[in-house]
Amino acid sequence: MTVIEVQHLTKRYKDTLALDDVSVSFEKDTIYGLLGRNGAGKTTLMSILTAQNFGTSGSARVFGEDPYENARVLSRICFVRESQRYPEDALPAHAFRMASLFFPNWDQAFAEELIADFELPLKTRIKKLSRGQLSAVGVIIGLASRAEIIFFDEPYLGLDAVARQLFYDRLLADYAEHPRTIILSSHLIDEVANLIERVVVIDGGRIVLDDETDAVRSRAATIVGDQAAVDLFVTGREVIHRENLGRVASVTVLGDLTADDRAALQASDLDVAPVSLQQLVVRLTQHAARGAAKGDLR
Structure with missing residues (x-):
């Protein structure tokens, strides 16, 4: 009700x-x-x-x-x-x-x-x-x-x-x-x-x-590993946050990961880190702010 x-x-x-x-x-x-x-x-x-x-x-x-x-x-x-x-x-x-x-x-x-x-x-x-x-x-x-x-x-x-x-x-x-x-x-x-x-x-x-x-808890995941492999995996996905340290990338993406996705991650030697509710809210609001600044949300 x-x-x-x-x-x-x-x-x-x-x-x-x-x-x-x-x-x-x-x-x-x-x-x-x-x-x-x-x-x-x-x-x-x-x-x-x-x-x-x-x-x-x-x-x-x-x-x-x-x-x-x-x-x-x-x-x-x-x-x-x-x-x-x-x-x-x-x-x-x-x-x-x-x-x-x-x-x-x-x-x-x-x-x-x-x-x-x-x-x-x-x-x-x-x-x-x-x-x-x-x-x-x-x-x-x-x-x-x-x-x-x-x-x-x-x-x-x-x-x-x-x-x-x-x-x-x-x-x-x-x-x-x-x-x-x-x-x-x-x-x-x-x-x-x-x-x-x-x-x-x-x-x-x-x-x-x-x-x-x-x-909400399953709406996002952070993919960590070799930058080239991470970039290949996240192509076509909605990225809400990204960090790079040398050749290592940490990219947070929206969307559920399927069994095929997880198999592909394992084959590429990429790690998946869970995203806490606080991290997700922070990332989403940062993402929305960046989109607004570019005129994407208006």
């Missing part, structure tokens, strides 16, 4: 094109990774879907409706972002109390478990919290809201590695018991790779990849 449907969405800020004819959908009870570089359009897309911004053209529907000033929609979604703002003198307890009043599925017992997990001081003003503690406030609200759609726009970047792993573990465990649609925007792609079920990559305001994570 589709819970978010975006059709030909464009957002322009004066001379900046933040979203360029974006069409994408998000399904019920799925964990998505919304990935891309800074300024790619991730936050703009999420802001429009949560009624904190407007598209210049196109449409964005959540639960089949326009989310703007729509209480039926907004009470069912939660948007947590790194730059979340709170009232000047608010305590974490105040933030959680306000969240409990807004989100109909709020789980206070779960919130209290998370407060203990993250060792969050409830009697310290939010403006006095460390960056990690502030991140914990947002993470707790997002998880305990039990909203049907939760957007995490990198609010966990302030957490240290141990606290981030705690967040990932609690998210997965709670998702298993209470499935919902979760959209994670992150630069820490390798860290979230095992969490996400579907990958959406946005670059330069355009969707450059939208596929199941398992399928």
Whole structure:
């Protein structure tokens, strides 16, 4: 079941094109990774879907409706972002109390478990919290809201590695018991790779990849070996990255490798290296940027 449907969405800020004819959908009870570089359009897309911004053209529907000033929609979604703002003198307890009043599925017992997990001081003003503690406030609200759609726009970047792993573990465990649609925007792609079920990559305001994570893992391979042999093998294939060191070449290509391909690689004494999700996203966005610079993508 589709819970978010975006059709030909464009957002322009004066001379900046933040979203360029974006069409994408998000399904019920799925964990998505919304990935891309800074300024790619991730936050703009999420802001429009949560009624904190407007598209210049196109449409964005959540639960089949326009989310703007729509209480039926907004009470069912939660948007947590790194730059979340709170009232000047608010305590974490105040933030959680306000969240409990807004989100109909709020789980206070779960919130209290998370407060203990993250060792969050409830009697310290939010403006006095460390960056990690502030991140914990947002993470707790997002998880305990039990909203049907939760957007995490990198609010966990302030957490240290141990606290981030705690967040990932609690998210997965709670998702298993209470499935919902979760959209994670992150630069820490390798860290979230095992969490996400579907990958959406946005670059330069355009969707450059939208596929199941398992399928994405097999979409590219890096061929390593003698330069002449590598060049012969990759002829006619889409090359997204290349490195040369003397007579040795390392070339990343898109496309599944068939049994015949692997036999040919073995016969040519060429090695095949897997491409991690982070490497693939980096290579794809670099490739898209080079194509745009040459006028290939416009």
